Amino acid sequence: MISKDEKQVEQKEIVPQDHEEDDVEEDDVVEDTPGAGEETKKKKKKKKSKKKKVQQSDPPRVGLSKIFTNGVYPEGEIQPYKDDNAWRTTSEEKRYDERMAMEDPEITYQTIRRAAEVHRQVRQSARKHIRPGMTMTEIANFIEDGSRALVEENGLESGIGFPTGLSLNHCAAHYTPNAGDTNILQSGDVLKIDIGVHVKGRIVDSAFTLNFEPTYDRLIEAVKAATDTGIRESGIDVRLGEIGGAIQETMESYEVEVDGKIYPVKSIQNLSGHSIGLYQIHGGKSVQLVKNDDPTKMEEGEYFAIETFGSTGRGRVVESGECSHYAKIIDAPRVPLRLTSAKSLLKSIGNNFGTLPFCRRYLDRVGESKYLLALNHLVQQGIVQDYPPLCDAKGSMTAQFEHTILLRPTVKEVISRGDDY
DSSP states (O other), X not given: OOOOOOOOOEEEOOOOTTOOOOOOOXXXXXXXXXXXXXXXXXXXXXXXXXXXXXXXXXXXXXXXGGTSTTSOOOOOEEEEOOGGGGGGGGOHHHHHHHHHHHHXXXXXXXXXXXXXXXXXXXXXXXXXXXXXXXXXXXXXXXXXXXXXXXXXXBTTTEEEEEEEEEEEXXXXXXXXXOTTOOOBOOTTOEEEEEEEEEETTEEEEEEEEEESSGGGHHHHHHHHHHHHHHHHHOOTTOBHHHHHHHHHHHHTTOEEEETTEEEEOEEOTTOEEEEEBTTBSSOSOEEESSOOOOOOBOOTTOEEEEEEEEESSOSOOEEOSOOOEEEEOTTOOOOOOSOHHHHHHHHHHHHHTTTSOEEHHHHHHTTOOSOHHHHHHHHHTTSEEEEOOEEOOTTOOEEEEEEEEEEOSSEEEETTOOSOO
């Protein structure tokens, strides 16, 4: 999320961290002394009933609490701090701070690690499942059905963090299908998949790009490398402007050849990564993708979405197309609403989404209908923010990669890292 007939499922085994090997109880073998005139007697071995391991389905639909029954979820990739912050890795004081954080139910890292494991399993299944010929709605439903099932959606306690982004080709961000969308994925498309999952308001925001033929492989490689650079350069007390410069340098060292013509890869200058707050996808700090003089520093305990976008076009996006993404503005002004329907819709938005982003499909899903006039009124009154699709020039291609990181007291944890990216 950028700053701004039922099929029988095939089972595959996922071994939970907390399951022990099945125990087998063997009774002692009792034998009479040879020559005692009695037949040798033996007790048969008795097996305890096996503790059945919970399996994940394919596609994944089993809630993670049934697999990770002790509530301990996989840690993300650990990167040590460097330079002036290298001391943190071995600091007893900072280790103590982390232990205290883990024991605090409001801060514990297990919350966001649970969301991250949902993200990993859902996206890895999506990468296998998504193929040209599918509609955008089919793709969105596949991803979101998996996210809801694995996170065990429960009101504002756990669920989808924001609408699934499925931006195609020159469109870089903020597109998800509305009802009636007829777009079909083509073999030459470059598809950005941006998935959000939250547990208790802790949002994992991570994205990747899919293509189905090799023309834009170098574009995708450039953006992935730029995101990894941004992650590597991030850390406590690092200035945001410096990270932007490192991202741009990596991104723009690549070029793409299309039909014999060379296109430089450009960082999209008016898109950025961002800090993430509790139930707040845009936490107030921005990590731009180009060099700048922003002196704002990253701070201990903060969560950031480090995301980069590269383009073969002008390297700048504009709003274009039908809007699908919205969010209630935090600390929105209290203004009188002249439409009764707007009052009713605002109440529904608050009850179902709070300040988490939502889309028109989600309003349909919770039973709202004929709401566009009311929704537009809420936007006009400054209560709800609309987020139209963000696109570069037609004919260009864009790509995106993104991870959520946590600046722990001792180390940097790339929460959403997986074997895939």
